Amino acid sequence: MLNRRMEKLFWAHASKKNPDYITLYFRITLDGSRAELGSTGIKIHHKHWNAEAQRVTARSAEAQQYNHTLDIWREKAQAIYNELLLKKVPFTANNIKTLFRQQGRGFTFLYCFELYLKQLSRDPDITFGTWKTYDVVRKKIEAYLKETNQLELPIENFTKGILEKYRTWMRIDQQRAPNTIRKHTATIKQVHTWAYLNDYSMKDCLQGYRVPSVKAGTPISLNTEELLTLLTHDFSNFPVLGEVRDQFLISCFSGLAYADLKTLRSEHLVIRSVQTHEDEVPSNLTWLLKDRIKTDITARQPLHPVVRMILDKYEGRPEEMHVRPNQKTNLYLKLIAMHCGINKPLTTHVGRKTFANLCLNGGLYSDAFAVVCPAVGQFKNTKFSTESTIAMMGRTSAKGLEVYATPGEQSIMLELKTRQA
Template identity: 25%
Template sequence: MRTNQTYSVSFFIRKKKKQPQLAALYSRITVNGRSLELSLKRTIPSEKWDSVKNRYKGNSEEAKIINAKIQGNHSKLLSIYDELIKEDKIITAQLVKARYLGTDQKHKSLTDLLTYHNTNMVNVLSHGTLKNYFTTTKYLLSFLSTQYKTSNIFLKQIDYKFLIDFETYLRSQPDLHNNGVMKHIERFKKVMRLAMDLEWIDKNPTSRFKLRFEPVDMVYLTQGELEKIQLSTFEKKGIELTKDIFVFACYTGLSYMDVKKLTWNHIHSPDQKQQWIYTKRQKTNTSVRIPLLPEAEAIILKYQQGAKNSITENLLPIYSNQKTNQYLKVIAKKLKIRKKLSFHTARHTFATSVTLENGVPIETVSKLLGHHKIATTQIYARVVDKKIANDMEALKNKLGRKKETTLT
């Protein structure tokens, strides 16, 4: 703690050139002999100023108001000095003035926080996740502009009402449903937690907000539907390719980005018999090792890109995620599969129809999927359990009908 500084606060007036009978009121901050002026944004009659007592003369109502303003300013500037001493800052008149005006580093803004997060997370978050944060940033700035008529706000000004108003604004957007709104608020909450960790705020008003996600039906292929796709052929090259890459994902559990980045460098055969994929999940950077099932291995051989020693070359050709999902909708329509297929359906299919329904232990499935927590994988187990329960209920009804027929 620094105690060798000299600090004083005084008040004075400066007469107006064109109206010398009036004067503007100022405070003077002096630190170690260096001074800065701070306007109190008040004008008083020059003759009413007591330069010895630094006060407005008299007991009039105006005198009481002006002197209360002076006293409040004096108390605040002394409090700021004590605050900076406790923070062990190198105190200057400029720093005291900046703290008074709220422009020092103590008072960061929302755009400061968003810029810091989106810049420093480039090498931490996946491209897709970071892109989502940029979208949340866009909504926050649009909300500020629309609701607050400003382009920025200090973090200390953000309260619980700000968050509720932001939620209301998001729900007014035609392209956002409940879960989309909750994802944006979830990202905003995470950014505000970062502000708390950086000590840019003293309390986090978003911590009390409870996220309310609605359950979403998990789309996956049954074993019969997967087999129908596998056995299908399409004249159009793009659709045929998309079908094969999708089937490959159904038998490996890899996401679109994980398949896209695969090269021969990711293929290993430690025992010279079974081939494995050694990779890291793009989304979580989690290492996964997946033994290649014959169905997946056949597709690699079908689209083998050059020689195997070209280890940096892409393992499989693949269209953009948007184009791939467009072709998957065509495939579903042609094969009369009444499900909304996307590339992520393949990952769900691997977890349910390919592994869990065929007796693969949930702990193994969790590792194959690259989940950090087995609780994440248990979502698929519940889907399988529900299907089994429905199948058994159907069987029970069928057996009951047969028994009734026999008795009659």
């Protein structure tokens, strides 16, 4: 590495409008690899440029200033090159180029993260929901670095040790779940790899680091009795809690995630005529058809009678509901659980898990719900297949579905009865 030699060259680009005038550009070559460092902004007559001597030859104070500028460009590139040699880490011509444009300063981790997000925003395969998830990680890391006085931390210094301290901070100070910490860790690793591949970092500090796996726990969901308690509890003295309860129940009986519930509108409720057999009279049912914010996959399902009953409180228009911020909604759900005597940590995501559990275990159209909502009684209480559950939830595959629900005793008995029939 010590024998590496960097070549520096200014080259002239003639103007199309006036070929007699040229603009000087700067490039470097290292190990046969070339990098264009950009225009110097110097525009002169072509007769006043000596390419061999790399000097402006006009006899004027302005020409002297131009030559001084060229010297500064050379010295700046050489200084960056010398500094990289002292670090004794592999580097390329493009590494010098990026540092040159940054006035010789390195790139901070947060700056690289912001650039990474900008690239994701231009990717047509990345939905806004996915981008938002990455941005949440960026904000949390920014909060940690601010708290530890490391906002200007260079990306090369965001080592495995820093990452482990961040994971501990998330677990103890922020009380985040292991799965959340794992997702944050994976995102940080992605940013490091991206920065290295795009020459914003001289090395990938997390190369070889394996994101710790998380053992899947038992999904938290509500059973039929707990749902009935929510449905029948009187919140007339607490209208805000009543409204949050209604929104949570819609998630429980539709599987809509928080972001999808927040953007649910009347146009997502469509009347469909469905005929399962040729000799059967078509059924006119209201279907819920909505592209998910996170995946852009359409969740499609018959609108559950309980959801219809709840929406009737709001003139049948989902947009009439005031959906509060996710964090505040989760706080209200804790109060709702206390009011109803439900000893489970309710969150907006528990509603989606409850729906999956009801689908896979045969309780979505339980006769018990018909006591509160008689329209449920017209549907047969049976479990749904994995394929149907995926379609109704707007998922891409069955992978990871175990996080939402696992077959229970009721599901086993339903299959047992099917085989006995």
